[in-house]
Amino acid sequence: MGNNWWSIAFTGLAVLGWEWAVRFWQIPRYILPAPTEVAAALWQALPLLVEHTRFTLAAAGAGFAVGSAAGMALALAMDRSPLLYRAVYPLILVSQTIPIIFIAPLLVIWFGYGLLPKVVVAALVGFFPVAISFHSGLAAADPEIMDLLKTMGAGQWTIMRIVKIPGALPSLFAGLRISATYGIMAAVIGEWLGASKGLGVFMTRASHSFLVDRVFAAILVVSVLSVGVVLLVNTVQRLVMPWYFRQYRAD
Amino acid sequence: MIMPGAVELVDIWKSFRNKQGLTPVLAGISLTVKPQEFVSLLGPSGCGKSTLLNIISGLIRPDHGEVRIHGQDGRGRTGLASYMPQKDLLLPWRTVLDNVILPLEIEKVPRARARAEALALMETFGLAGFEQAYPAQLSGGMRQRAALLRTFLWHNDVILLDEPFGSLDAITKTRLHKWLLTVWEQFRPSVLFITHDIEEALVLSDRICVLSDRPARVRAEIPVDLARPRMPTHPHCIALKKELLGHLEL
Ligand SMILES: Nc1ncnc2c1ncn2[C@@H]1O[C@H](COP(=O)(O)OP(=O)(O)OP(=O)(O)O)[C@@H](O)[C@H]1O
Numbered sequence: 001m002g003n004n005w006w007s008i009a010f011t012g013l014a015v016l017g018w019e020w021a022v023r024f025w026q027i028p029r030y031i032l033p034a035p036t037e038v039a040a041a042l043w044q045a046l047p048l049l050v051e052h053t054r055f056t057l058a059a060a061g062a063g064f065a066v067g068s069a070a071g072m073a074l075a076l077a078m079d080r081s082p083l084l085y086r087a088v089y090p091l092i093l094v095s096q097t098i099p100i101i102f103i104a105p106l107l108v109i110w111f112g113y114g115l116l117p118k119v120v121v122a123a124l125v126g127f128f129p130v131a132i133s134f135h136s137g138l139a140a141a142d143p144e145i146m147d148l149l150k151t152m153g154a155g156q157w158t159i160m161r162i163v164k165i166p167g168a169l170p171s172l173f174a175g176l177r178i179s180a181t182y183g184i185m186a187a188v189i190g191e192w193l194g195a196s197k198g199l200g201v202f203m204t205r206a207s208h209s210f211l212v213d214r215v216f217a218a219i220l221v222v223s224v225l226s227v228g229v230v231l232l233v234n235t236v237q238r239l240v241m242p243w244y245f246r247q248y249r250a251d
Numbered sequence: 252m253i254m255p256g257a258v259e260l261v262d263i264w265k266s267f268r269n270k271q272g273l274t275p276v277l278a279g280i281s282l283t284v285k286p287q288e289f290v291s292l293l294g295p296s297g298c299g300k301s302t303l304l305n306i307i308s309g310l311i312r313p314d315h316g317e318v319r320i321h322g323q324d325g326r327g328r329t330g331l332a333s334y335m336p337q338k339d340l341l342l343p344w345r346t347v348l349d350n351v352i353l354p355l356e357i358e359k360v361p362r363a364r365a366r367a368e369a370l371a372l373m374e375t376f377g378l379a380g381f382e383q384a385y386p387a388q389l390s391g392g393m394r395q396r397a398a399l400l401r402t403f404l405w406h407n408d409v410i411l412l413d414e415p416f417g418s419l420d421a422i423t424k425t426r427l428h429k430w431l432l433t434v435w436e437q438f439r440p441s442v443l444f445i446t447h448d449i450e451e452a453l454v455l456s457d458r459i460c461v462l463s464d465r466p467a468r469v470r471a472e473i474p475v476d477l478a479r480p481r482m483p484t485h486p487h488c489i490a491l492k493k494e495l496l497g498h499l500e501l
């Protein structure tokens with residue numbers, strides 16, 4: 001908690017410094033708007049921003065749901081089949097190095113300018129962190145506990161259900177946190193490349209008209225959304241694995 | 252007719268392969284635990300005691316030899332004996348209650364019935380009031396008792412215990428010995444109990460098997476003909492202790 005207060009205080013100071021610098025050097029608004037100007041632009045464009053945010057959130061949410069579900073399924077399959085793991089895992093790692101900005105135009109060509117390509121981008125981006133972290137969580141299961149369950153007559157699926165999946169939940173949620181924030185970013189990138197609605201569109205239009213204060217307002221909204229989805233994932237995690245938090249409170 | 256032993260081991264051999272080559276661990280172990288008998292295996296650290304239990308529990312196969320549990324071939328076959336490994340291996344995400352019912356859950360006993368059965372034994376195992384606690388909130392001794400309750404709920408009359416009190420202080424240990432004997436007299440399972448604590452073996456067992464250094468062989472089998480509860484300071488215990496120390500070359 002102490003750390004949080006320090007970073008809040010530091011951010012406040014930085015914003016004050018920014019405000020002061022813009023006024024002192026009289027920097028034009030189309031280059032760098034002052035925080036108060038950004039706030040004013042945010043307030044003024046709020047109805048519009050809410051409308052665009054709905055589209056971005058829809059694309060990011062659908063993509064995240066599909067991508068993380070597929071990621072979990074692949075992680076389970078790779079854990080059950082070493083052959084599949086050896087065939088697919090290197091591919092997954094290599095595919096991570098392809099910047100999303102290169103794939104997005106292809107998706108626009110294939111799927112048009114609607115919601116679908118954005119959902120696909122968000123799903124692709126969200127898929128990998130979940131697949132990789134959930135799989136590593138499953139692989140880290142304690143072999144001695146699994147042996148004990150075997151002596152009790154448990155089969156592979158029972159061991160998966162009782163030992164592996166619950167043990168992999170902390171890594172799964174770490175992956176989900178990354179996927180959720182990437183999902184928002186991916187949806188915005190998808191919208192940059194062609195769309196009629198969404199925060200990405202709002203940003204592109206604002207920057208084409210040199211309304212830099214609006215660009216900053218959109219950036220602010222995107223950041224708030226990213227923090228919001230992380231908090232949402234954290235809340236779900238607390239509900240799903242109360243033991244994890246109770247254990248550390250007791251220590 | 253001769254009653255079959257609860258556990259019969261005939262000439263068990265086992266080696267492990269590693270980078271240095273082949274390490275022989277068990278070199279011809281023969282041993283019988285009679286029904287309702289409490290037998291201790293006493294041996295130096297690393298001699299192969301856990302390996303022997305892993306063989307009896309069916310987790311690993313012996314290179315040679317026979318394993319019979321109530322007359323059935325137990326080689327590579329799990330589920331014939333209840334096994335409490337050296338570590339407590341409680342699942343951190345389950346409460347004590349849900350940890351101890353694990354063997355019942357795996358046998359597909361309905362959860363409500365399994366819980367009722369476990370709850371009835373919480374008092375006996377000194378866990379009353381901690382049913383809903385998570386393992387991280389328990390003391391070392393309580394974790395061991397939870398692991399023991401889990402082993403007893405398995406409903407096998409053959410119980411393999413691998414140094415269940417190895418990591419505990421002398422006071423807790425002595426209390427748990429008394430308590431284990433009470434529980435054992437109540438349920439009367441056949442027990443094979445691993446330890447490297449001579450007094451522990453003397454206080455608990457009907458018979459003590461002394462193993463040699465690795466590769467392990469049975470050095471001696473010593474019956475403890477003394478009514479329980481026993482005091483380690485009893486002259487007979489002291490005499491037996493000397494004898495055991497002699498067999499361990501100490
Ligand atoms: N899976 C394995 N692979 C290779 N070597 C093994 C394996 N399991 C055990 N060993 C070796 O076998 C020997 C006996 O191990 P074991 O765990 O049976 O000893 P122990 O008598 O139970 O010791 P302790 O009293 O310290 O628990 C050790 O030297 C160990 O390194």
Ligand SMILES: [Mg+2]
Binds near residue numbers: 337413
């Ligand atoms: Mg051992």
